[in-house]
Amino acid sequence: MKRKTTLVLALLLPLQIILIKILSAYPLFIEKWYSNFLYPEISSIMRISLGIAPFSLGDLLYGFLVILLIRWIVIRIKERFRNPRKWLIEAFASLSIIYACFNLFWGYNYYRLPLHRSLEIENEYTTEKLITLTKSLIARSNQIHAELAENDSVKIEIPYNTRQLFDKTIEGYESVSTEFPELAYSGESLKSSLYSMPLSYMGFNGYLNPLTNEAQVNTYIVPYKIPTTASHELGHQLGFAKENEANFIACLVTMNHPDPYFRYSGFTFALRYCLHELYRRDKALSEELIATMNPGILANYREVEEFWVAHKNPFEPMFQIIYNRYLIVNNQSEGLRSYSYVVALLVNYFEDVENEF
Template identity: 45%
Template sequence: MKILTFFPEFIEKCYTNGLYIYISHFSRTLFGWIPFSFGDIIYTLVIIWIIIWFYKHRKENWKQKTIAALNFISVFYFFFNLLWALNYYRVPLYQKLNIKTDYTDEQLITFTKKLIAKTNEVHLQITKDSTKKVESPFAKDDVFKTALIGYKNLSDEYSYFKYEIPSQKKSLISYFLSYMGFGGYLNPFTNEAQVNSEIPMYAFPATLCHEMAHQIGFGSESECNFIGFMSATKNDNLYFKYAGYTFALRYCLNNIGFKNEKLYDDLKKTVHPGIFENYKESEAFHKAHETFVNTFFEAFYDNFLKLNQQKDGLQSYSKFVDILINYYKTKEL
């Protein structure tokens, strides 16, 4: 696996744009039509099987159990990479878009101001009142269908963002995902895009678009944030646009807040109060599910990302701001 990291062009050509297309299309054709998450059922059965196996072999020599466990992990890791995770090693998106990834504080501030204006505009179109939060009228199943429109519009501009054969699901383990701190995930073994059905509805479209980006072969969290933003904001539906803009705005404001608290407070005053009411909704949701379990999975996933070509770990999610700013240097939001 380490050797492969030195050959991103090979991965891009032979795996991402070759073998993976056939694997993902086969998986989505096989499981996409099922109205519930088949992957969640597989995970549940595997966990039960592991518990039973350890119970049955509890009296065996620890060396035998260790070897058996390593055998299982090896097979799991092999299929994890074969079926999806080799996409971690493909050519970075910023190179495909021919843009840089560094920016100045002035560029961040300028972009954030534009983003505030755009988010305020869409918010007012929906609510007609700057103080009201957005209440989504969507049923979650309708969100799945509408998300395809944004990807269609995006792929008309960039063919490598083309999304085919839908396989989007509400996770059957949403309750547990909430306590683990996950808004969604891609099951690499069934290629189902799973979304936590308990997250605030205004944010649901952006989370879904992020997971769909993983499905089309992007491993990097920052790249999937960018693609998710693009597909959401290019959607014809205002609620998708709002989900995308508020998602990006929060990251930009946080980046400014880390560097200049006074500037953050000044910019915050220019954002419609109703937008912050939606942010408070998300904060209340996460706070209600904050336990030691969440802390454990944050640490686990942080290290998992670092082992898979994302050296910044969980901080890599915010790195999509780098791509956003540079992409929109010459384009309108």
């Protein structure tokens, strides 16, 4: 009986892959029946039940799975990989269970409608609109920086501890949920990753554990980056699986936050995206606009860069290649480059906001 069950589970793996391929062609169906019907219930149950633990259960689960994998490899080596039919079926059966849980608990969100359609925002823009927004973001960033700093050359230090940063992240979602009901958040499950140090050397700010629905933040990073990182991970938790969309949501939440430190983090985060895109289109103009920024803002940018340079290691490119491939497999055809979609959402969001006045 056990062998038959294992065989059935193994055979279900390719069938699941075929099902995903079929469903990916029907984003409206995924949006309606999974992302807005089934997933909110699954996510809420997991956040409420697992969020009460003060530490990351998902990180412990990952550690346990890694130990099992190492044990499995050691056993295979000792057996000199004899009887491959048996252990291959067992391996595919295990992968089938994990793949099913990944998709059911969160992964189907990769195939929902694009964010600009669900929020009714355009996704096309001109260079002139990009320039206008970049200038506006510089003005807003300079203004907030002047309110928080003693002079324009001082970098901003976030005066909150990790718990306060997490609580204020939740407040940010409460602030925008009136205008965007899709971002209503309840049942907190936002945690510091137990693997923050390894994540730093791998080049990651945080992640959502799809098996436990816990939003994990690398709290080793520069505190200035935690508001946007935590907001990004909660965006994932609400079902916005694509990285570019979660980044836009992080901008949206932090730029509209009642706390000025969060607004500073958000506006300078959005500004960096726009400057990067403008640099690609018009290097001279981007450098001209950068010269109008408060030096303290650039000091915050350098602080972040210095952190990642200090944590560089020979294996980081490998991690980035693996993650880039993961994005491509999960319906983000441009991989890491798809992050530029954030700029399109920002340009059109601000244009819509200005048109309301």
